[in-house]
Amino acid sequence: MTAVDDRTNALLEWIKNTQDETLKPSTHSYISPKIEVREFPDSGRGIGAKESIKRSEELLRIPPSFLINFNTVVCHITKHNKNIKLKEPHYLNIYTPFNVQEDKFTKIYSKFSMNELLELTSFQLLSLYLTFENQRGKKSFWQPFINMLPDSSDFDLNPLIWKVLEVKHHDELLKMLPTTTQSHTDKVYKRFIGDYDLVKEVLSEKLEDGDSVHSFLPLELFLWAWMCINSRCLYMTIPQGKTNADNFTMAPYVDFLNHSCNDQCSIKIDVLGFHVQTTSSYTPGEQLFLSYGPHSNDFLLCEYGFIIPKDNKWNDLDISSFIIPLLRPRQEEFLKENDYYDNYTMTKDGLSFRTDVVLAVLQEDYPQTSRKLSALLNGVSDGSAYRSHSNALIKEILHKVLHESDKYKHLEFNDDNDELTRARKRTIGVLYKNRQEIALAVLEELD
Numbered sequence: 001m002t003a004v005d006d007r008t009n010a011l012l013e014w015i016k017n018t019q020d021e022t023l024k025p026s027t028h029s030y031i032s033p034k035i036e037v038r039e040f041p042d043s044g045r046g047i048g049a050k051e052s053i054k055r056s057e058e059l060l061r062i063p064p065s066f067l068i069n070f071n072t073v074v075c076h077i078t079k080h081n082k083n084i085k086l087k088e089p090h091y092l093n094i095y096t097p098f099n100v101q102e103d104k105f106t107k108i109y110s111k112f113s114m115n116e117l118l119e120l121t122s123f124q125l126l127s128l129y130l131t132f133e134n135q136r137g138k139k140s141f142w143q144p145f146i147n148m149l150p151d152s153s154d155f156d157l158n159p160l161i162w163k164v165l166e167v168k169h170h171d172e173l174l175k176m177l178p179t180t181t182q183s184h185t186d187k188v189y190k191r192f193i194g195d196y197d198l199v200k201e202v203l204s205e206k207l208e209d210g211d212s213v214h215s216f217l218p219l220e221l222f223l224w225a226w227m228c229i230n231s232r233c234l235y236m237t238i239p240q241g242k243t244n245a246d247n248f249t250m251a252p253y254v255d256f257l258n259h260s261c262n263d264q265c266s267i268k269i270d271v272l273g274f275h276v277q278t279t280s281s282y283t284p285g286e287q288l289f290l291s292y293g294p295h296s297n298d299f300l301l302c303e304y305g306f307i308i309p310k311d312n313k314w315n316d317l318d319i320s321s322f323i324i325p326l327l328r329p330r331q332e333e334f335l336k337e338n339d340y341y342d343n344y345t346m347t348k349d350g351l352s353f354r355t356d357v358v359l360a361v362l363q364e365d366y367p368q369t370s371r372k373l374s375a376l377l378n379g380v381s382d383g384s385a386y387r388s389h390s391n392a393l394i395k396e397i398l399h400k401v402l403h404e405s406d407k408y409k410h411l412e413f414n415d416d417n418d419e420l421t422r423a424r425k426r427t428i429g430v431l432y433k434n435r436q437e438i439a440l441a442v443l444e445e446l447d
């Protein structure tokens with residue numbers, strides 16, 4: 001098998017970081033000679049084993065200077081502002097090239113104060129930076145990495161893209177999504193638009209007369225950058241991280257690992273950088289995977305733009321949209337006060353505790369004063385006193401879920417003339433099939 005193309009070789013050359021002889025070998029990357037980047041059916045580029053690989057073998061080590069995160073971006077941007085001297089230890093081991101080429105984008109970088117940079121979230125700063133660096137082309141230090149990032153078309157299945165770019169039939173497609181996926185899409189949309197609006201505002205203060213925000217920050221390019229980050233970021237503690245959502249990094253080469261529900265590689269971070277190790281053995285030709293987390297298809301679609309069509313063990317069925325309208329004000333208030341409002345799910349193995357709780361609350365006129373309910377919440381009782389009514393209500397809801405799934409699951413086999421619409425509808429059909437599978441398994445258990 002051959003590597004994907006010349007761009008992979010350019011990335012490898014760059015990532016080895018041997019061009020600067022002043023750097024110690026320990027700051028160079030390590031890429032196991034036993035792996036390669038290849039094209040895999042249904043998941044795009046991924047990492048494959050060229051030869052046998054044992055369990056617990058080191059596969060990759062990417063030094064801090066080659067990771068795109070809040071720290072490295074601050075180092076690169078502030079290089080253009082002579083008034084800023086970075087002294088904190090977390091900036092000192094970041095390599096930036098001695099000679100940098102100036103252009104209209106670096107002119108904007110030079111106008112950022114340290115406080116302004118620190119006020120941005122990682123998502124905002126990195127989206128702005130990637131949008132600029134992409135346009136800087138060869139002048140960018142990161143060009144070999146940026147060249148290997150996916151095309152916008154890789155995100156075609158992601159409902160955020162349908163909504164932001166108003167793709168063909170977007171209204172119809174969005175309405176066909178299960179309600180849980182619709183509300184997840186709305187949340188992702190809010191995050192995206194919030195970031196775009198804020199970055200545009202910050203940028204507009206730095207432009208000169210005649211410059212337009214849109215020419216520096218076109219919506220499509222910002223969306224591409226934002227989606228690259230959302231679908232390729234890896235958790236890493238960042239010293240200035242304000243929230244958990246800020247603690248991430250992009251890591252070249254590591255980001256070729258596709259997702260599987262089962263862990264097959266583990267990641268570790270230390271002063272030498274980002275490490276990947278195997279947690280199982282591989283035979284030549286096999287694809288290596290990383291688990292992105294315990295994510296349902298709904299989550300994978302809204303955040304990454306793909307689903308696992310068969311046997312995603314993390315799929316769940318969210319019935320909040322059926323339950324919430326049944327709540328009376330006192331019940332809703334009680335659930336909010338106790339942090340049990342919304343997110344009522346079940347898996348093939350049964351109901352989540354939150355769902356048990358809301359079903360019990362629905363049976364209480366005065367939940368605030370019910371001893372039976374507080375015994376359930378405190379783990380003193382198993383809630384059997386509520387079971388018979390809970391089961392009846394759940395059955396009723398699951399029959400509604402089945403009815404809804406029957407209406408849409410045929411979309412998995414739709415033959416829309418337009419290839420993209422066909423693929424999008426197929427994905428929606430699978431989401432309904434997943435819901436049906438869980439509903440049937442739980443109903444069988446109840447009967």
Ligand SMILES: C[S@@+](CC[C@H](N)C(=O)[O-])C[C@H]1O[C@@H](n2cnc3c(N)ncnc32)[C@H](O)[C@@H]1O
Binds near residue numbers: 150232
């Ligand atoms: C971190 S990247 C992995 C490398 C990617 N395949 C590429 O070509 O650049 C994550 C993206 O890969 C794709 N992907 C990862 N795991 C997948 C899987 N199990 N099935 C289908 N697509 C997958 C999705 O497009 C996802 O947004």
